[in-house]
């Protein structure tokens with residue numbers, strides 16, 4: 001199949017042999033510690049791509065006609081036209097230049113310019129204009145839509161350090177409950193999920209920026225590898241009567257006003273972040289990014305939320321299930337994998353607040369979340385099988 005493509009190109013090059021392309025249009029493939037890259041600058045020069053880069057966040061965007069891509073230095077995944085493409089190697093910088101992993105760069109050029117026939121000539125990526133959109137080989141189409149196995153779970157204990165989160169009656173702090181529940185989850189999953197790595201974003205009382213929580217998870221994505229992101233929180237209300245637990249997935253359209261205010265409460269953590277313009281940061285860059293997240297990830301997140309909520313409802317019978325909801329949580333924006341945020345109960349409710357402080361209840365919540373995660377993985381693996 002590859003040989004055929006190269007043949008087609010050389011044939012086309014002979015047929016067209018236009019002086020402008022000269023049969024030699026190509027980009028240098030550069031090697032960085034054994035891995036292959038294409039310089040973004042070279043792509044911009046050759047194809048007229050436009051790009052923007054946020055130096056502080058080390059994130060950038062690439063634009064061409066109606067197409068767009070989003071990348072971050074250090075991540076092995078790039079979003080191209082709302083779809084996630086993964087590589088074995090991360091986007092990196094060399095002498096200040098942004099270097100895109102070869103396989104992702106090749107995919108990007110194919111998507112941005114379907115009329116180009118692309119091939120590889122030794123240390124060059126060469127292309128020729130066929131005048132007609134290239135038809136993707138069936139195998140490649142499958143690669144684009146294929147699912148990657150769940151190889152890791154990231155447990156994100158909400159708040160920490162100088163950010164206590166919500167405060168309950170008697171001064172109990174959200175950050176302590178979330179850490180304890182998260183460590184419980186880690187213990188259970190390590191025992192039950194062989195072959196899947198379990199990571200805690202924090203395992204002690206420390207402050208972690210929202211973007212570092214997201215980055216912690218995203219950096220673990222690689223070609224053929226997917227993960228789950230579970231952010232653990234407890235809720236607060238001015239009404240001490242309100243109780244119950246709920247599971248959220250990211251959406252710009254909150255379920256209702258209550259969901260909207262829960263997200264607003266959680267998003268307040270950015271006041272603790274050092275950067276003075278952090279408000280701008282989340283409202284601008286990550287907002288666009290959140291909107292670009294694939295509908296596939298959102299679908300999977302909704303499924304994960306359903307499994308987790310059901311899991312908790314089985315192990316926590318004392319309090320009511322408030323159901324699966326959607327809202328715009330900053331910590332879920334930009335997570336490039338199925339991601340949910342669990343509000344494990346109301347710390348401001350006298351009875352539930354007391355429960356949330358107890359080891360037994362924390363263990364029950366963790367057990368429920370784990371049952372949900374395992375249920376999701378089972379369903380997910382079934383989906384992979386039927387897809388292939």
Ligand SMILES: [Zn+2]
Pocket residue numbers: 158159165166174232233234266
């Ligand atoms: Zn919280």
